[in-house]
Amino acid sequence: LQKENIMIFGSGLIGRSWAMVFASGGFRVKLYDIVKEQVTAALEDIRKQMEDLKKSGMLRGTLSVNEQMSLISGSSDLKTALEDAVFIQECVPESLELKQKIFSEIDLHVNDTTIISSSTSCLSPTKMFNGLKHVKNCIVAHPVNPPYYVPLVELVPHPETDVATVEKTYTLMKNIGQSPVKLMKETDGFVLNRLQYAVISEAWRLVEDEVISPRDVDIVMSEGLGMRYAFLGPLETAHLNAEGFKSYCERYGEGIKRVLGTFGPVPEFSGKVAEKIDEALWDQQNDKNGQLEARREWRNTCLSHLAKLKNEM
Ligand code: NAD
Known part of the structure; x- marks a missing residue:
């Protein structure tokens, strides 16, 4: 082609x-x-x-x-x-x-x-x-x-x-x-969005349960998990965190199942929690369009630098 x-x-x-x-x-x-x-x-x-x-x-x-x-x-x-x-x-x-x-x-x-x-x-x-x-x-x-x-x-x-x-x-x-x-076959949401929705829904529940603030839950991703995820997926991350993936499952499987058992139901994605998160994400209440534009530009600059770094590695 x-x-x-x-x-x-x-x-x-x-x-x-x-x-x-x-x-x-x-x-x-x-x-x-x-x-x-x-x-x-x-x-x-x-x-x-x-x-x-x-x-x-x-x-x-x-x-x-x-x-x-x-x-x-x-x-x-x-x-x-x-x-x-x-x-x-x-x-x-x-x-x-x-x-x-x-x-x-x-x-x-x-x-x-x-x-x-x-x-x-x-x-x-x-x-x-x-x-x-x-x-x-x-x-x-x-x-x-x-x-x-x-x-x-x-x-x-x-x-x-x-x-x-x-x-x-x-x-x-x-x-x-x-x-x-x-993808070998279709599945609703394909793969990226299925993974993304799993993360968004747990972020929502953590805010709803008042475990953490909306801003801090984002920091957990950008300064923690996301640092690895720009280079490794969740499966290889686990593989490297033990002596291979099977060893990870043996070591951590029970704990993971225990935590997963505490996950709440699918969020409604409306109401008070949505308002709380929305409010937390604006720097100020005026010029919302300006804020979105500036943040998107900043995001694109960060992503272009990251893409360059990844190409150089
Ligand atoms: P958009 O609204 O920015 O652009 C759509 C374009 O299609 C417009 O220029 C419109 O004039 C044109 N159009 C409408 N009807 C048409 C017709 N009958 N014939 C020819 N052109 C026609 O939308 P977008 O954000 O570029 O999204 C396009 C697709 O990409 C959607 O399926 C969307 O789900 C998908 N997508 C979007 C994103 C995103 O973040 N925006 C990410 C991944 C995939």
Whole structure:
């Protein structure tokens, strides 16, 4: 697939990021959106983002900003955008009906080798791709926001997806510097969100039970577990904390089961606890948009430095 045409279907937050990641890997990208102005805005925003990345030394790939920009073209005409595309990455809003409609449309225009991939965070590949003529070529490639700095991509097949589709998508993701993982079958929430939800729900219960403040529970992650998790997963962490994983289970299994037995029910995710956490996370009550923007920018800077460090190790 190297250096062939990629089509990005939807030029919002995630579509723009995918376009930048593919262009950084030297691929030609057609960025399509149903809203013409959105395409123009996306191209301007991508240039600005790339120039900022260049200034801070964080531009990905070996090509210059101009070279990468020259690989990306915008379109609001579906047929033109689909022409010669070997890989289509769909990035429209998270609605099953909308995605089903779009995939049936794409299905009519592609040949038997084009891969049709969805960025969905949690919609079922079975529901999205059922009945399509090219179902063998369909897959979910779920990125993590922001994909430019966080390389994980979860690949989730439909039961009828060809092994070759999975393998080609895997290789393509590797080629553009992302870190793909393959799910053998779909499961609600895929894997990243299942792990994330386990953590969020226990954080909620700890705050609800007044064991710890919202700010401190976040510090447990950022200054404790997260330090390891940027490099090792929970399983290898356990493996290294004993003489191998089996030894970890022998040593700590009973204790872990005892603690897990004290976990409360699934939180409601509304009411007083939500208010308490929300209140704790604002520095002040005014200019909330400004605070979010500044914190997101800071997060992206931290993530880009971490990504650089990980690449150097
Ligand atoms: P967004 O709202 O920023 O962008 C969606 C884009 O799709 C818009 O530009 C819109 O004009 C366009 N669009 C709408 N209908 C269309 C149509 N019929 N044809 C062509 N274009 C159309 O959304 P986003 O945050 O980029 O999310 C896109 C997908 O990525 C969703 O499935 C989402 O779940 C997934 N995702 C998002 C995140 C995240 O953090 N935002 C992370 C991972 C995956």
